[in-house]
Amino acid sequence: MNKFLKIMKALGDPSRLRIVNMLSLKPMCVCEIRQIIGSSMSTISNHLKILRNANIITSEKEERFINYHLRTDDELVNKVLHLVKDISDKQLQKDLQKAKKVDRVNIC
Amino acid sequence: MNKFLKIMKALGDPSRLRIVNMLSLKPMCVCEIRQIIGSSMSTISNHLKILRNANIITSEKEERFINYHLRTDDELVNKVLHLVKDISDKQLQKDLQKAKKVDRVNIC
DNA sequence: ATCACATTTCGTCATTTGTCGAAATATAAA
């Protein structure tokens, strides 16, 4: 029950849902995510912590950045992420457009 | 996005998850739910309001009681409820056992 | 119409949550 609750809570926040939506497109670093969501670095970092704790994302170093990306090794998480993909929403679509163009070398 | 968020928030609370789990077995009234969850009547009522507002449950009068039951007319809700059914959890299983036996005439 | 009782609403309270800026940490580059 706790695993399920963590996932629901993690995806029950608009900022985190937007982050997960963007990460379904490609891995991103904190700076890039911040550029699109608009919150402070520490706030983004906190959201990522909650998503990581719910087993939804994980991270890997790439040069001087940390790339966050969706996990694909948990069946329940996969099913829920599939539902996220089916959401039809203007904000989420805008975010994807911006995420495509965002380039860390310009903003970090 | 809002519809999705409401569902996630609604199911991100242990009491509400337990309620939904029980309602997947059979319709129940506030008194019966209260008997198993243990919170006050007003607390249960509030949880039901949140679940109703997320389109997860609805209600119908039956004699002097109001029976709450899961909705089956929303595709997204159905998919999420399917995930709930797959949760393997002691507390949820206990609740189902109790829900089978609970009888409103004895407690209301 | 009144009564009994199932349910909801209201006001209040403690806890949790999302947010921020500043400070701390970590690490790649000079």
Added chain:
DNA sequence: TTTATATTTCGACAAATGACGAAATGTGAT
């Protein structure tokens, strides 16, 4: 090793949330 910079942690704060009991509401039965 020092510097620059990407990220996290910390402490504080306002807002949201879950809980309660009491009062209000609604409704079937007498």
